[in-house]
Amino acid sequence: MRIKFLFIILTVFITTACATTPVSNRSALILIPQSQEISLGKQSYDQILKEETESEDSQLNQIVSRVGQRIVAVSDMPKLEWEFKLIESEKKNAFALPGGKVAIYTGLLAVAKNEAGLATIMSHEIAHVIARHGAQRMTQQILLQGAMLGAGLSMKNNTQRNIILSALGVGVLYGFTLPFSRSHESEADQIGLLYMARAGYDPNEALQFWQRFSQVKDGKAPPEWASTHPADATRMQGLRNYLARAKYDYQNVKTKYGLGQTFKLPQPEPSPGKPKPVPGVSVEALTP
Numbered sequence: 250m251r252i253k254f255l256f257i258i259l260t261v262f263i264t265t266a267c268a269t270t271p272v273s274n275r276s277a278l279i280l281i282p283q284s285q286e287i288s289l290g291k292q293s294y295d296q297i298l299k300e301e302t303e304s305e306d307s308q309l310n311q312i313v314s315r316v317g318q319r320i321v322a323v324s325d326m327p328k329l330e331w332e333f334k335l336i337e338s339e340k341k342n343a344f345a346l347p348g349g350k351v352a353i354y355t356g357l358l359a360v361a362k363n364e365a366g367l368a369t370i371m372s373h374e375i376a377h378v379i380a381r382h383g384a385q386r387m388t389q390q391i392l393l394q395g396a397m398l399g400a401g402l403s404m405k406n407n408t409q410r411n412i413i414l415s416a417l418g419v420g421v422l423y424g425f426t427l428p429f430s431r432s433h434e435s436e437a438d439q440i441g442l443l444y445m446a447r448a449g450y451d452p453n454e455a456l457q458f459w460q461r462f463s464q465v466k467d468g469k470a471p472p473e474w475a476s477t478h479p480a481d482a483t484r485m486q487g488l489r490n491y492l493a494r495a496k497y498d499y500q501n502v503k504t505k506y507g508l509g510q511t512f513k514l515p516q517p518e519p520s521p522g523k524p525k526p527v528p529g530v531s532v533e534a535l536t537p
């Protein structure tokens with residue numbers, strides 16, 4: 250009798266907790282109030298920014314912020330308190346957190362190559378936020394691990410902090426990774442591609458970006474973003490399937506930026522140890 254009662258309560262709770270994602274109209278189980286999700290996103294953002302260095306390159310900062318603003322203006326949540334930061338780091342990484350907190354690492358700009366490449370990354374991350382994938386993943390992890398629900402979640406509790414950060418896709422920075430599921434990735438690709446096109450960036454560049462990204466290797470380890478975002482054949486096929494609709498939206502958009510500006514990035518320092526060749530002098534002659 251008691252079990253039956255609990256089952257009814259749980260069923261009511263779960264049915265009322267189902268949310269529908271914008272654009273793709275999928276329903277999802279979310280047991281975390283949006284206000285709490287946003288607050289946890291902000292806390293995670295503050296914590297990460299404390300440990301990272303913000304870029305002082307005013308031109309690149311301007312580009313990141315204008316690409317971000319153009320995307321959120323055409324998104325389904327333009328009114329969140331969006332913030333766009335450029336972090337000075339060789340890491341090839343990027344993330345967006347509930348509440349609209351976005352960060353791009355300078356290391357990823359070389360792969361982005363131009364504004365449309367950057368728009369591919371940012372619109373995909375923004376789509377994760379808008380589809381509330383972080384809250385869905387927190388819900389899954391909480392149910393799996395039997396942690397406290399809803400308002401009981403706190404960044405101060407170590408176990409819960411790990412659940413929160415990995416669910417929000419930033420756990421990789423702290424050594425625990427929870428890759429996004431195939432369906433969340435495909436949904437973020439689909440929504441992101443449309444946002445990018447509606448923001449005025451050529452959606453064809455998304456396929457070019459993912460191709461470039463699949464060829465990037467950071468020494469022995471794959472780039473940070475790749476551990477949660479593998480650029481595989483399934484992803485490429487999915488993008489091709491959504492491209493027609495994105496191109497249609499792009500055709501109808503008033504202001505088109507195409508690929509936008511190509512980045513002028515500082516060249517990496519030549520690796521130490523090898524003497525620089527001097528014209529007319531052989532390298533051997535320089536070494537004792």
Ligand SMILES: [Zn+2]
Binds near residue numbers: 429434
């Ligand atoms: Zn993703």
